Amino acid sequence: MDIIAKKVKDEFSKRFSSEPKIYYSPGRINLIGEHVDYNDGFVMPAAIDKGVYYAIAPNNTDQLNFYSIDFNDSLSVKLTGVIKLDGWKNYVLSVVNEFLIRKVELKGFDCVFGGNIANGAGMSSSAAVEGGLAFGINELFNLNINKPDLATLCQQAEHNYPGVNCGIMDQFANMMGKKDHVILLDCMTLKYQYFPLMLEGFEIVLINTKVHHSLAASEYNKRRQECEEGLMILKQNSDIRSFRDVTDPDTLLAFKDKMDKEVYNRCLFVVAEILRTQKAATLLQKNDLEGFGKLMIETHEGLSKLYEVSCKELDFLVEQARLNENVLGTRMMGGGFGGCTINIVKSKGVDIFLNDITTAYQKKFQIDPDVYKVAIVDGTHRVDS
Numbered sequence: 001m002d003i004i005a006k007k008v009k010d011e012f013s014k015r016f017s018s019e020p021k022i023y024y025s026p027g028r029i030n031l032i033g034e035h036v037d038y039n040d041g042f043v044m045p046a047a048i049d050k051g052v053y054y055a056i057a058p059n060n061t062d063q064l065n066f067y068s069i070d071f072n073d074s075l076s077v078k079l080t081g082v083i084k085l086d087g088w089k090n091y092v093l094s095v096v097n098e099f100l101i102r103k104v105e106l107k108g109f110d111c112v113f114g115g116n117i118a119n120g121a122g123m124s125s126s127a128a129v130e131g132g133l134a135f136g137i138n139e140l141f142n143l144n145i146n147k148p149d150l151a152t153l154c155q156q157a158e159h160n161y162p163g164v165n166c167g168i169m170d171q172f173a174n175m176m177g178k179k180d181h182v183i184l185l186d187c188m189t190l191k192y193q194y195f196p197l198m199l200e201g202f203e204i205v206l207i208n209t210k211v212h213h214s215l216a217a218s219e220y221n222k223r224r225q226e227c228e229e230g231l232m233i234l235k236q237n238s239d240i241r242s243f244r245d246v247t248d249p250d251t252l253l254a255f256k257d258k259m260d261k262e263v264y265n266r267c268l269f270v271v272a273e274i275l276r277t278q279k280a281a282t283l284l285q286k287n288d289l290e291g292f293g294k295l296m297i298e299t300h301e302g303l304s305k306l307y308e309v310s311c312k313e314l315d316f317l318v319e320q321a322r323l324n325e326n327v328l329g330t331r332m333m334g335g336g337f338g339g340c341t342i343n344i345v346k347s348k349g350v351d352i353f354l355n356d357i358t359t360a361y362q363k364k365f366q367i368d369p370d371v372y373k374v375a376i377v378d379g380t381h382r383v384d385s
Contacts, residue, residue, distance in 0.1 A: 008112050021055070025131040027174075035223065040243055041270065047378065054113045056133075064077050091157070094160045121206070121339050130158060148175070168185075181197060181376065207343065220335050243271055249268060262308075279295060289344060309332075314341060317361060324357070327344070
């Protein structure tokens with residue numbers, strides 16, 4: 001058993017008398033297709049070996065007992081008393097609330113969880129927290145909800161108590177990940193395909209800026225509103241019902257005078273990113289990692305200049321990575337305004353790359369960035385105890 005899984009199980013045994021089931025709930029990376037999951041686009045995420053372990057057991061009462069190892073904090077509440085609170089508690093309680101909204105029959109349970117995924121790093125620790133609990137509840141109480149529907153439940157949970165109006169990508173990758181594969185997910189229909197990610201001779205490396213600017217949540221919701229505003233204007237053309245219908249960015253020029261500059265730029269990024277992600281899938285089928293990497297760089301340029309969700313720390317890391325001959329692709333990943341860059345790096349050059357870039361970053365910002373080498377794993381699942 002993984003050392004973190006054992007820690008979670010041992011902590012459960014200290015606090016409760018029953019024998020729990022153990023679950024692993026991964027964070028995710030997204031290779032390309034950023035900020036388009038809520039714009040009817042395509043995304044290309046994968047589940048990773050950084051995530052959250054859960055130990056859960058029913059307690060034959062109406063009481064819910066949670067303990068978060070990472071926050072060293074506990075919560076006890078009756079099923080009839082589930083309400084919006086704050087912090088990590090909102091994420092677990094909102095998951096329970098979604099089951100209650102669906103009027104499934106729940107009973108009380110005891111729960112301990114903890115992991116190795118950094119909060120605010122852009123690896124979707126929130127989806128890992130939501131997914132592990134939802135999957136465990138579904139199993140414990142034999143609710144027979146399939147994984148795609150659990151992903152949707154978790155998305156709604158994040159919308160509700162935490163108030164983050166996220167798309168489906170994070171929760172879908174968390175549930176549906178497949179070892180050594182990426183998912184090409186159609187966020188309009190939820191149809192998906194798995195593509196093998198042939199990384200022999202390469203590694204995926206995340207570099208955490210260790211900054212998380214306070215405007216991230218509010219600006220995220222603002223970007224959604226701007227995209228919705230732009231789409232309403234585009235729909236004046238009867239052939240356009242979603243951003244997917246704009247198959248050439250030049251089409252947007254006819255609407256430029258009808259939009260604020262910011263709204264136009266958001267739309268321009270979204271249309272280009274949807275097309276980039278489809279092209280990226282074709283390149284992966286050809287195992288053209290070099291071409292794929294160039295698209296990642298284009299994505300960062302768009303996120304920084306058109307969508308304006310980057311920051312000076314992320315831009316610096318991308319600029320430094322682009323100077324290194326061992327880096328095929330680099331970009332910011334996640335909601336933005338901090339968090340990680342994702343980099344595809346030749347294995348033989350990883351150590352030199354990491355030394356150079358962390359040294360430069362520390363010199364520039366007086367921050368020692370965290371570094372994560374990640375492997376692609378299966379989505380949320382039970383762990384043999």
